[in-house]
Each structure stands twice: as C-alpha cells, then as structure tokens.
Amino acid sequence: MPETDQTREFPGARAPDRTGSIDSSGLRLALNEWGEPDAPVIAMVHGGFDFSRTFDVFAPMIAEAGWRVVAWDARGHGDSDHAHLYGWAADVRDHLAAIQSISSEPIVLLGHSKGGGQLLDLLDGRPSLARAFVNLDGLPSQFSSPDVNDRERRRMRRADLASGLDRRRRRAELTRRPDTIEGLAERRQPMNPRLSREWLEYLVTVGARHDDEGWRWKIDPVLHLGGFGPWRPGWSLDHLAALEMPFLGVLSGVQDDPMGWKSRRGDIEPFLPPGGQLEFYDDIGHFLHIEQTRFIADLVLNFLEPLR
C-alpha cells in the first residue's frame, strides 16, 4: 500500500531542535532536544509503547519558557536500538546512562506513566541526580486493577506468559504490520481513546517508518503490554515517600482510560514526601500532557519557577 503523502501537521507540534544518541553499555538510545543548549535542563521520560516524539507539543512549550528539554527513546522504542533483553531494571539503568550523559549536575526530571514510575525507582537509589521531579500519572497504587480477583489475576498472568513465550519463539519472523497512516492511527486509537485522530496520524509520521508496504511502528515487535513480573505497586510508593527533592505529582482521575494507572488522590497522599505537591484531575485522561498540553505545561512551569 504505497503512500506518497508522508507528512502530517499538528497544531503546536515541532520537530526537535537537535538530535543525537546516548550509549548505554553498547546500546544506542536516540536523543531529542528542544530549546537553547545553555538553558537549564529538564529531562523527559516517556511511557510504555510511547517514544520521545510524543513530547512534540509539550516539550516546545516548556522550551519556549526558557528550558532545554531533553528526551530519549527507551530501548526498543522509537529510534533507539532494539535489545535482546528488556526489563524494568534495564530501562531504569538506561535512564541513568542518559541523565549522566546530559549533565554532571542535578537536573529536573519529568516522567510520564511507566517513565514516571521508573524515575521514581531511579531516584530512590540515585537522589542526587535530580533537583526536582515531576511525575505525570506514573504513580501506581494497589487499586490499579481493583476489580481483579486472585483467580482472574492468575489466569491473566498465565495467558500473558504463554503469549510472551510464543512471541519470543517467533521473534525472528516478527514484524510490525504495515498500514496506511490512517490505518495505524485507527489501530492505536483503542490505547489512546481520548486523543484526536489528527494527533494519532501525526504520531504515525514520527513514530513509524515507511517502506514499500506502508507504515510500520518502529517499536520492537517482540514487546507487548504487561510483563512486569512480580512487580507490586506498593514497592514504588515506598520510594515516593523517601524522595528528598521538590516533587510534583499529577494524577488522571479518568478511570476507564485503558493505559491509565487509576491511582486516586487518597491512594497517593499518605506517601507524599515532605513538601510534595499532588494534583488530581478527574476530567483529564492518562495522557495529560497531550490532552491538555497548555494547562499541564503551565502547571509544570509554575512548579519549576523557583528553580529557574
């Protein structure tokens, strides 16, 4: 399905001002930057199945306020290398490699969803990396799967195990299914039901590759949703309480957003670090910074104002 129209515009979206790469023990991670090179740094970490270009509207807004925004693609995502092995701890380590390559001084860290959860773990072990931390709907609670009983949880885990192993067996043949820009956007819509088709089509043009058969997402086809092993939400929450730097957490209260973590204010508040700020919006979905970009950018900029 050859397609000649390979670009899409989206209001406010801007390609990175600079691109580069980071080495994480031999694995190349793709890096994107917006803003003046000598401005104070804020590093942004995307969530699972996303990529750094999902910040194409949000990052320029922060950059225009006088920040240098740096974001990288996780292993197997976006333009970064595909790895043989994937795991939460490896992602956390990749974030460390990226942050250390950007600055030897503490910087502002912002993570969305899984990226926020991983930064939470990283900062528990390496608090000196950050002078402030912003977490956008990446604070898990025990209510992340409130309606699943033990039997159902085991059934889901078992099904996930089998499909994961089957996928690894077929790894050499796996490819992302080609489609048109419109087709890929339509297939992504169930993961992002609150985001516009116009945005999703734009994402295809920066998160997929075009070849003779059409567009394919760049993400490693062996990756699939889930697969956190024995990970428990409470483990990360304990880390939250121990943070020492200024902290802003933003929660989406939309309970039926399929990618959301479904944590509520009352789940998180007991774990807030001293002086930590927590905001909860029951009318904004999991992709807060995409759905209400200006509003969330202003919230973050106000929080960061004392650090300018």
Added chain:
Amino acid sequence: MTRRTEFLLNGSLRLALHTLTEGEGRPLLLLHGLGEESPRTRPAWTNAWNGPVLALDFTGHGESEVPVSGGYTPEGLMSDVDAVLATRGPVTIVGRGFGAWVGLLVAGARTSLVHGVVLFDGSGIVGGGSQPPTPYVNVLPASGSLTPDPYALLELSRDPRPPDYALDYVRFVLEDSEIENPIVVSARIRPEWLAAVAADIGVIELPLEQAIESFA
C-alpha cells in the same frame, strides 16, 4: 562421554545446549546456577536417569552469547529453556540455584512440555528476596563476549521473588500436570519463595537422586 554441543537460536542470540549423555526417550535437562555454566560431564547424581541428559548454558553464561547491555530477568530467561522445548519437546528439569527458580517458572508456563521439575541448591537460589532490595543502579562498561556477563550477575541476584508469586507458578503446574508429584524440592537452603513452594500440599520433598529417579 565428552559432551557434544549444539547451538540453538533465541531470537538472534546463540544458546549452547550440551548433550552430556546420548539416549532415547524424554531428556533430563540440567539448568545451572547464577554465574555458573553447564557441567563438562554427566554428574553422578543423574545416574538413575536412563534417557539423554542435556544441559543448557543460560544467556550470558558458559558458551552462550552475551546480549548487549543486559536486561536480564528470570521471566526473560524462560525463553532460553523454551528454545530447548521447541526443538526437543517434553523434558524433565533439574534446576540448581537460579536454574531452580527459572525451572519452576517455565514449568508453570509450559505445563505440557515440562514433565516434572526438581529444585536443587546452587548459586542464585535466593535472588533479591521477597521484596526489592535497596536500589542500586549502575551502568557497567560494555562487557563484550566474556561470560558470565556482569549484568547477569548484577540483575539476576537482585530480582524479587515474593512467595505468592512463586505459588502462582506452583498452581499453574498442579492444575495441568498429568503426573502425581510434578514439583520436587531437593534443596536444603530455603529462601522464602522456596519455603512457600515446599510447604504447598501438592509439592513433595526428596533427596536429589531419588527426585530424579521419581521422574525416570
């Protein structure tokens, strides 16, 4: 006999599968401990087994290839064992240390292809405990092809193993298995996950040689 080595592909990565004893019938598959590698010759404690005896070098261990930039998890290394199951069909597993943990996981994930699993002592049997240990995040230099891969040692000695998570896999095995006692604990060292497994009503305890004999 001198072991015979063949290489299986797990994705693009080569895994070394050693045949320690040729034979007919269902193989006994040995899984080594963390930082270890497969034995050069057949261990005496496998003598009760009349069929072939195989031994797998996990990713980043022994003669298997080392992946770029780690990322080791026990769940990920299940696919190493699954590569053997894909080519050899059903096996009985004896896992030592870390291999015991992966052996239990893969027995629960591939119930029709793992005809019994023996959990025995060895390096890496404890893991990171029932909850994650204090975070220690560090970037190591690229290790090249040397084994054991330092990232394997770092990551697989810190993976949390909650007892109820281990018991999920016990349930998977017991719900599907056609044999009476598909999980046998022979290990003396009992971290919390293994104590919980051994205490399960469907799991039995036997000395190693008797455990192997029970599946022969």
